Amino acid sequence: MADRHPLILSGLAHDVHAAAVVWGLQRHGLTPLWIRSWADPAMPPLSLHCDPQSGVRASGGPADAEIGSVWFRRPRNPDVFPHAHEADLPFLRNEWGRFTNNIHALAAKFTDALWVNHPAAAIDAENKLVQLHAAKRVGLPFPATLMSSDPVEIRRFVGAHRRVVYKPFQTHTWQDSASGKMFSTYARIVDADMLHDDASLRQCPGIYQQVVDKHHDVRVTIIGDHAFPIRLDTPAQGDFVDWRIGSLAETMRARPAELPSGFLDMLHRLMRELGIVFGCVDLAIDGDGNPHFLEVNQAGQFLFLEQAAPTMPILRAMCALLAQGRGDYSIDAMSDVSYAGYLASDEHGAWWETVRDGIKGPAGAIPGVSVE
Structure with a gap:
């Protein structure tokens, strides 16, 4: 993948995951491009072509030969059009939405770059029943x-x-x-x-x-061929069974976990069934130590896990996947990259200065960012 660079598609300027990955990739001499939408002026316009002789092809955008991977992180449709009349905005938004749907439906056909994840598969995998249907096919237990x-x-x-x-x-x-x-x-x-x-x-x-009568939760971050299972322990929360409450209240404890023999293989088969290479899998572990599949978030958050369990090189793995553009990447090739390192960097301080004003809600939460 020499001289090929990653493209990151995330619609939120305060997406710390995108900012951290940009930092990690830049430390290894890559020049990642972070765009907010397919209308972002930082990227050459994307054109889709189709004719009876050659079928579908694309020019510009991620079809550029210099793009080796695309992180389809948390994109948004274009919404702001500085030079448009207000009466034209609904038409513009609708046209961009429909153009974007065509891009996402055919993304796999117009570039050999690695998609994390392919848009059509990513959108399909957002459906919970699609996930459970795939889990049944690969033999995963679920409630x-x-x-x-x-x-x-x-x-x-x-x-x-x-x-x-x-x-x-x-x-x-x-x-x-x-x-x-x-x-x-x-x-x-x-x-x-x-x-x-x-x-x-x-x-x-x-x-x-x-209800799974669970003893604790395990969150498995799957990045290509590598998986990072982390145990999450939270105190009893009455009728609430969601570990995120403990995370927000800072009462959750995290540490590396082990899963029963063969279970990770089933999770990798699930990812292949869904056609995705990245996902955050939530498991409920019962009193006998048996895991039960709950869901996979194909655009899940993962930096909070590395912060809680620093021995897990999750940011490093994501950077390696995007840098090498293949699922069987080498983590060792991406040295000296960690979330702690990013938080201590001048780049993080500069990024935070540009996004912190006006983005926190009344309770201190950043809109659009959760611990999922």
Whole structure:
């Protein structure tokens, strides 16, 4: 991959993961390009072509021969058009959205760069039921799950399994207008007494899952051929079973973990089934030490794990994957890169100065950034 450089697509200027990876790659002589969207002026415009003779091809953008890998991190559609009339904005946003859909659907066909992850596979893998269907195919154990807005089915499921967790499809955070307090939708145990209101259940579909009587959690960050399992211990939190609450409250403890023989092989098969090379897998470990698959976040956060368990070279692995543009990369080729090193660097200080003003919400959280 000599003279080929990574492209990072992340829509948030305060994405510390993108900033840390840029720093790590630059330390090894690479010149990564971080763009916010496909309309970013920092990148040559991307054009898609199709004709009866040669089929689909592309020019510009990630099709450039100098791009060796693309980190499809957390992209956003173009939203700001400085020279447009306000009445034209809906049309522009819609046109960019549809153009972007074509890019994502055919990304694998117009460049030989490594995608982390291929957009079409990444978008598909965001669907929880797609993940569970793939988990079944590779033999991973997981709890019985219902996705529904049907009060009858929801009550029947809770009645059959007794202890059931409710999860949103995506975490949502909001501020109470009266108290100013911030609230988030985390996984919690529900019972029949919470399910009397048909109108409420019909109004919002949810994920209902049989409770795993867990002893602790394990988060496995999979980066190409390498995997980094980390045990997460959190104190009891009443009806809430989500380790993220302990992380936010700084009561979570993390350390390297070991999984049963052959289990990591099944997780790598899951990744191949989903067509992705990077993902953060959440496992619930029961009292007998048996892991139960819950989900994989194909754009998950991982730096908080390295900060909690510094012996795990997760940032180094991500930089190596993008630098070498292959799943069977060598971590050893990417020396002297760590999250602690980035936090202590002048580059981190300079980056933080450019993003810190005005991005923190009332509770101190950075919008768009979670510990997922």
